[in-house]
Amino acid sequence: MYNYLSKNRLYAVLFIAIVLLLAACGSDDNNDATDNDSDSNTEENTEQTVDSEMGEVTIPANPEKILAPYHEDTLLALGITPTAKWAIGESVQNYLEEELQDIETIEWTMPLEQVLSYEPDLIILENSFDSYEGTYEDYSAIAPTYVMSQEETSDWQVQLSRFGELLGKEDEAEQAIADYETKVEEANTELEDILEDESVAFMWVVGGQYFLFEENRHAANMVYSELGVEVPQLVKDLGETEATWDPISLEKLSELDADHVVILGLEDDEGIETLNNSNVWQNTKAVQNDQVYHIEDQSNWTNSGIKAYEQTIDELINIFK
Template structure:
């Protein structure tokens, strides 16, 4: 009986040990699986931008700036994209120094997907102007953020790009500096320009255009500095043509006139013809030397930190005594 008990105890011990071994193995495998999940989670991050979420790498190194807006903000933040858009076959001259070394990826309407793919991007910062098929094509390459072309989204734009490039503190300081300067200048602007009519006019394809108060460079004038919104601006809902006759009726006190050669390839003489036109020469702005041609870079997109900060300085310099 004693021998049988010993044998039974030994068998039982073997079963227990086998069970422990299986449990230990399962525990080990479970731990490895959990560790793998943690590692996988740690390699990506979720970024919130204009009420949508985008998943990108936790270590974003290769940023493709596939919009002029993101290129301007990258230049402001000191971020070096690996790829940028071209204008006339090269990096736009006003951003060339800050973005030197970046590869060209095509034009703003439809960047070259093959060129972008070779750059192995961690994220593509595109444009909200893109059509759905372009967005879909870019998302197949890498997560694509449709950088807003709406001027009033400039803070959100700067902030999301700063998150991607590790420049959050710089972005926050830029926004604070801008708001402080605008606030300091606003009282003086409202005092001196209370009865003044100021317009931003952009010549494209040989035609003069104006924009709503919250579009292009206008928010700097009408929102941030408190310049009175002219009736002709209040009436438009999008980019709208303004004729020379209507401009004469408005008869503005000051005009910021934008003329970019690449946007007027079929009408290169438009600016000279306008300036020599008797009606234009009779305007109060012309008579008082308050027509400022390309006071800010004519390719400036308007709704970016770069554009707003430059135009704020220019507006204060040109319009205030």
């Protein structure tokens, strides 16, 4: 009896060992297959050669150090932190500082020494090189350099989609645009209930001068065309946006018939003091009805990125709640 049990146990042990060995081999085969799949996926996610305004450029896979001066808004919308942020001296895009406050700056003229110092994996530039110190050849010698088309430079949705394609973030780009469209739809309904057919003008006061936003100037374009806010007659009379933004005279502001006026800029600016002491300004409809509002930071209002627009929508809703 004892011998019988021992042999059976021996056979059982041998059987289990064989099963485990076969399982291990199968696991190795699966691991090899997984590794092969992983290698295959890695190969699929390698560099890609695309067309840009300056011809073909090879975009590296998963670049970690990206320079896209003035278009950090788009990178952040895709969940990417730039290696440096656009600046003019001490001035930066303030509305992005909550996310970029610890990121070093790069001068808006893109000095070659600064660019070199950041050792970028990828550089993304606007289609015009007028403001850059270097040439395309200079920058492309440092890192692969993608030059946007005019449409990609000026239309944030086109730009966001293109960046998504270049950086393997197509899903993130689609989701960001879908979320934005939902936000616009909700804000449109809310503002329609609050303002009805009342008009709103937007004016930037800086250095004692007054800049009235045309219908398609920066964030005003979104407010008027997407949120459906009524355009004052004087704003309509300004016509299409020109490349040069000319100040409007105090005397001309006497014609401003807006029901509401949003003033952007520091409240201690000399221009604000002049307005407060001006009979011309004090007699406008919005002032008479106590419908003038102040927002100190104009940075999101003078930009056209998705994050800029979302912040503008939030501020506008908060003003009129």
